[in-house]
Amino acid sequence: MDTLTHALSGALLARATAPVKPVPGALSPGARMTVGFVAAAFPDSDFVLRLFDTLTYVTLHRGVTHSILLLPGWALLLAWLLSFLSRQRYSWRAIYGTAALGIAIHIAGDVITSYGTMVLAPFSRQAFAVPFTFIIDPYFTAIIAIGLVAGRSRPDSRYPAVLSLAVLGCYVGFQGVLHSDAIKIGEAYRENKGLINAQVHAFPQPLSPFNWKIIVSYKDEYEVALVNLRRKLNYAPAGPASGIRGMWGRIDAGYQSPAAAAWARYKQFGDNSSRAMLARQAWNQEVFARFRGFASFPVLDQIEFAGNAVCVSFFDLRFTLPSLPPSLVFGVCRDSPRGPWRLKQDPGLFGRD
Template sequence: MDTLTHALSGALLARATASPSHHAHDTGQLTLRARMTVGFIAAAFPDADFVLRAIDTLTYITFHRGITHSIILLPFWAWLVAWILSNLSRLSHRPYPWQAFYGIAALGIGIHIAGDVITSYGTMLLAPFSRHAFSIPFTFIIDPYFTGIIVIGLVASIFKPKGRYPVVAALLILGCYVGFQGILHSRAVEIGEAYVKNHRLKEAQVHAFPQPLSPFNWKIIVSHDDDYEVASVNLWRTQEIGASAAESGLLGRWEAIAAGYRPVSTAKWTRHSRFGETERQSALAHEAWRQEIFAGFRHFAAFPVLDRIEYYPDAVCVSFLDLRFIVPSLQPSLVFGLCREGLHGSWHLARDPGLFGRD
């Protein structure tokens, strides 16, 4: 989930959990504004691991949503945030001990972790003891409806400064919205299971992932052996929509993306192969895939497929992508590859962001 939505959710939770008898003059108690500010900052804190992007993108995706998103380390991170804010408060006319910040900081970090778990990226809840990435893929990473519910709750609280009802109602509506997305997820999985049954695919697994623009947009992935069958569907529409060729810019892009999600009755299933379609592609892709320096991407990619093989006079480059991060009408994101010089040279990561054009 995007960092701004995380931060706003922390402010919302901080306001909702304020005591009804909260008084700013109570000794050692934060004002409502300070309380919401702490929630905002704490809920944004776990995404501090974005600094890993300065190393390279592969390092970032390997460790993103790791130790800063760990429920095991949550008490420590809450203390760290509280300690920093306590020291900063000493620069003002009203200093607070770190204990005044700790509970709100823990709530903020906790709601951030919960918000990430319901997306498809995966969150290492048990880091550093386990790198297993937990995911309940109900919500797309950027969901304007999810964010909008939070914003409405916060704005409404301005007009009810002494009451918690607007923010509590927003949290309840948010929970109902995620529950509704869970129902849509089950429906998408049922469509995939029907496809498996109709095509008699043995030992196939069905997965469904939320998509942008609408909670009714879903990607269904049926995996069997090293092959995938993928469909992008809209669970609400009964007729296809077409993108206007006359439109350009942001509106035209939105229309093109929306048109890529078809009604269930006209869903288009596309086949992808993890290691390519030909024997030559497969041999080279397998060799590149097994390289130790590519272990980070192997761990990260849930549905990896060969993107392309590019041949140069003195080198060959092989790139892979993850089907979770393909959106209709947009260039694939998080594409990573390796290159080898000559027929028997050693493999190295393709670090040039322009090599495949989508790193």
């Protein structure tokens, strides 16, 4: 989830949990919301990993700063720092609980997306995900913002914030129902195609909570459909358009009615048998271990030759959108048929690294 939404959710939770009768030395409502805002943004400070390289950031993001095991320590650090910055106006003890709540709601907000969050770091790198919400969801953010704005009209009451959190919980629950509906579509396709041992996955998509990506995976192959659960008929853009509006229109047009959805087949190492051996060799290189551990649905992007040199790149089907090139593309290269493989490193946060 985007950092601004995280921060706003921390402010909302801080206001909703404010005591009715504050004790002496307790945070004021404004200070409490500020602490919640800052604390809920804090876990994304791991963005500094990008200073090393994109693959380091991608594979370690949502790690130690998102750990429920380390949460008490991070909350203590933030409480001490914010107390210091307030020139001891508030003690770290007064700040600690609100800081912990802010970090906790950030972790919860990331777990409900499809990226994966290492909540048991540093003792485990297993990434947990309950993929109900797309990483940028304007409806999710709007519910939080409305609660905060409504709270300004009743500064002495926490109930607008409480109501907003309740609505937010209902919205996530509704997304969970839609996730179940998307899974059922994938299961019906699996049974129709006789893919007995295949696994069915569903991932939220942008622009609408009704947009879903369904992946039926078996061995090293995938069947993928992009559906809008509300559409009865397939949708086409009204006409050509440029800029952001045109791009959003093309993306939205990629999600069709479940009854008429087009299933696309992908193979992890491509369709060409001669190149598949090279792709498999590149994939299994030790230098590529970090991306192998990160990618859930890896697919060959391309094999590029330049004289004796070759580069082989892959992407993860979780991070593709209709009408756009795949993001988070990583690869390995070698300068000669007998040369060592190395990571392909290009600039760009979400480019083709």
